[in-house]
Each structure stands twice: as C-alpha cells, then as structure tokens.
Amino acid sequence: MGKASFVIRRILQLVVTLWAVGTVLFGLFRLMPGDPTSYVVSSQMTQEAREQIIASYGLDQPLHVQYIKFLENLATLQFGQSFHSNQPVTDVIATYLPNTLLLMLTAFITAYAIGITLGVLSGWYRGSRFEKNAVIVALTARSVPTFYVGLIVLWIFGANLGVIPMSGMTSLGSQQTGFWQMVFSLDFLHHLLAPALVLGFYFMGYPLLIMRSSMLEVLSEDFIDVCRAKGLKERTIMFRHAARNALLPIVTAAAIALGYAVGGSVLIETVFAWPGIGREMVRAVLRRDFPVAQGTFMVLAATIIFLNFVADLAYGYLDPRVTYD
Template sequence: MSKASFVVRRLLQLGVTFWAVGTVLFFLFRLMPGDPTAFVVSAQMTPEARQQVIESYGLNEPLYIQYVRFLENALTLNFGQSFHTNQPVREVIWTYLPNTLVLMLSAFVVAYILGIVLGVLTGWYRGSRFEKTTVVTALTARSLPTFYVGLIVLWLFGAGLGVIPMSGMGTAGQSYDSFWARIFTLDFLHHLVAPAAVLAFYYMGYPLLIMRSSMMEVLSQDFIDVCRAKGLSERAIMFKHAARNALLPIITAAAIALGYAVGGSVLIETVFGWPGLGREMVNAVLRRDFPVAQGTFMVLAATIIILNFIADLLYGYLDPRVTYD
C-alpha cells in the first residue's frame, strides 16, 4: 500500500471515528436522568412562554430530528447555544480553550524535557541505584491519580504553608487588556506553577520509561562499540550517538501523549479551580447543558484523534523502515 493510499484510508477512518464519537455523546447526554430544561425555563413562566423557550432550543422535536440537526451543525462546528448562558458554544469553547492549552503545554514541555534527560541517564547507568530510584519514582508518578496528588499539594503548600494560591489563574480583581498580557505576568506564573507541576510529575514517567527502554536497545548495538573504539568520550557517546538514535519512539509517542494531556485536563482543572475547558465541561454536565458538554467533548476527542493521526504519519516519515502493508 502506498503512503497516499494509507493517508486516504486513515482520513476515512477519522471521519467514521468522529461520527461515532458524536453519536455516542448525543445519545449519552439524552439518556441521563433529569430534565435538561430545568436550567432553561423558570417556574414563574407561563406555559406558553415555557413552550416557546423549549421550541427555540429544538427540545420539543423528535429525537431523530434532533440527531440529524446535531450532525449537520457539527459539520460546520456549530454546536448551538448554551442552555445556561445563551452564548454560542463556539464562544464558550474559545473562551476556555486557551487557558487549557497554556496549562497543558507548560506541563507537557517540562515533563518531556525532564523525562528524556532522566530516561537517557537511567538507560546509561543501568543497574545502578540511580536507575532503581528513578524508575520507582516514575512508576509511582504514573500510578497516583492526578487529583490525589493535586489535593495533597493544595493541602500542604496552599492551606499549610500558604506559598501557592488555592484556586484560579489570577488574583481576584486584576484585569488585563488581553489574554497574552495576562499570561506574561508573575501573578499568572504564580497560579500556574502548582497545577503544571502536578501534571508534569504525572506525565514525566511516560517519556522517561520509553527513553530508558530505547536507550538500552540502542546501547546493545554494534555502533556503540565502534564509537568507543574511536576513543570518543562517554558523554559524547551518551548524548550525541545513543540518545539521538533512541529519540524516535519518543517523537512519535509525543503526539499521542499531547492529545491525552489536553484531554486529561478535567480532573486537575477541577481540583485547582483552573478556568479551562475541562472544568467547564464538568460544569456543563452537572447543569445538563447539552450543547456545551457536547461541544467540549467533541473538541477534546478531536484533539486526541487528530494527534494520533499525526503520530502515525510521523512514524512513517521519521523511520524509513516502516511500511504501509
């Protein structure tokens, strides 16, 4: 199979996957117990006014008509209007998505830098006490739920020592001209450190363990012995030759990990009160705000699916040995 045929097939699979995710989300929220109109209509409204509000959201129509309209709107990224605020869902998403991206990308970059460096060292010093300690720490970080670590950090450094804020991404009462003006302030950095550190601690174990395994495989190859025979220093062999050849699995895994990092923002944003897309998604589910919940779920799912697709393409591009049979 040629690369072009592989890309076309994967794009078709993406379309089917998006349709499946959207269908599951549509019926999942409508099967949940409770009345979705509870936050839309008021008990003080007349029956005529209540019916008019329900009709304006299309909630009076048969389920299959709502489903078809949902699919049609999803193709144009139109997820309707929020039941709670009456805002277009697109505006809600673009309001909170940048906050999530800043948090996730900060944690992701720190996690991968530390994970790669520590993975190189643990693979190089195999069997040492350093390797055992680092691997145990990485496995512990991957095993502990992020919300549990976040609560401990808040209890110890927030409520106990008072060195980190308890919630939010800025001090109350402060205003800024733009989003970019906000994120380049010490106050924003002060609020960012704790949630980003908790997430980086969790995600660091993934690149660390992959890099360690890749390093051990590379160090067993003949060209490492050739480098030593040429008289190269151990430092040069470790970083310039072994580490460079061991990076391929990390590069391709990074795209997948980044997608899950964005999708995994729900718990940490809720614990730290970070006004991101994950927390807004939780609030929308609690309010039974179908349009916002569906829109945020679709954005997070699309991020994971697209980055998986990019990882597939990167792997074949970076490693010529990969075939598409």
C-alpha cells in the same frame, strides 16, 4: 498499499470515529434523567412562554430530527447555543480552550524535558542506584492519581504554608487588560506553577520509561562500540549518538501523549479550579447543558483522534524502515 492510500484510509477512519463519538454523546446526554431546560425555563412562566423557549432550542422536535440537526451542526463546527448562558458554544470553547492549552503544554514540555533526560541517564547507567531510583519515581508518578497529588499539594503548600494560590488562574483584582499580558505576568505564572508541576509529575513517568528502554536497545548496537573505538568522550556518545537514535519512540509517542494530556485536563482543572475546558465540561454536565457538554467532549475527542493520526504519519516519516504494504 502506498502512503497516499494509507493516509486516505486513516482520514476516513478519523471521520467515522468522530461520527461514532458524536452519536454516542448525543444518545448519552438525552438518556440522562432530569430536565435540561430547568435552568432557562422558570416555573413562573406561562405555558406559552415555556413552549417558545423549548422550541427555540429545538427540543420540541423528534429525536431523529434533533440527531440530523446535531450532525449538520457538527459538520459545520456549530454546536448550538448554551442552555445556561445563551452564548454560542463555539464562543464558550474559544474562551476556555486557550487556558487548558497553556496548562497542558507547560506540563507536557516540563514532563518530557525532565523525563527524557532521566531516561537517558538511567539507560546509560544501567544497574546503578540512580536507575533504580529513577524507575521507582517513574512508576510512582504513573500510579498515583493526579487529583490525589493535587489535593496534597494544595493542603501543604496552599492551606498550611500559603506559598501557592488555592484556586484560579489570576488573583482577584488583577489589572491585566489582555490575554497575552496576563500570560506573561508574574501573577499568572504563580497560579500556573502548582497545577503544571503536579500534572508534569504524572506525565514524566511515560517518557522516562520509554527512553530508558530505547536507550538499552541502542546501547547494544555496534555503532556504540565504533564510537568508543574512535575515542569519543562518553558524554558525547551518550547524548549525541545514543540518545539521538533512541528518540524515535519518544517522538511518535509524544503526539499520542499530548492528545491524552489535553483530554485528561478534567481532574486537575477541577482540583485547582483552573478555568479550562475540562472544568467547564464538568460544570456543563452537572447543569445538563447539552450543547456545551457535547461541544467540549467533541473538541477533546477530536484532539486525541487527530494527534493519534499525526503519530501514525510521524512514525513512517521518521523511520524509513516503516512501509505501508
């Protein structure tokens, strides 16, 4: 099987996976107890007004008709209208998704910069106290739940010391007029610091452990002995030769980790009251706002699935030894 056939097959699998995720979401939200129109239909309305509102959302139609309409909207990236705000779901996603991406990318870049560096050093100084401490830190970072660390950080540095904001993305009364003006303001960076570091601490363990293992494999290769025989400095061998060749597993795993970073935004956004798509998804589920909940779930699922697809392609591109037979 050639590369083109592999790509086509993976695209078809991607489409089928998205269809399966959408079908499961459609069924789950309609099996949940309660009335999804309770937020928009008042008990004081007449029966005719209630039926008119329910019909406007298409909830008076049979389930199979609703399902077909759902798939049609999904194919055209139209997720319907919010039951709660009556806004198009695409507008809701466009409002909250950039906030999530800012938080996730900041945490991801911080985690990988620190994790890769510590992984290189721990692999190079194998058996040292530094390596043992680095592994302990990595395992702790991967084991402790992010919401628990976030609550501890808020309690110590927010409630007791008052050095970090307790919630939100900006302070009350801030005068930023545009999105980018807000992003580059000191007030925004002050609010971003704590959730980004908490999430970055959790993600840091993954690249650290992978880079350490990859470095141990590379250091056993013959070209490392050749570099030493040439008289190259140890620092040059470590970073320019060993670390560079050990980066392949990190690069391919980074795409998958980034997908899960975006998808795992729910807990950290809820703890820090960060107005992102993960927090909005939780609120939509609690309000039984089917369109918003389905739309946000689909965006997060599509992000993870697509980045897995990118990782598959990147691995074959970066490593010539990989074939598609």
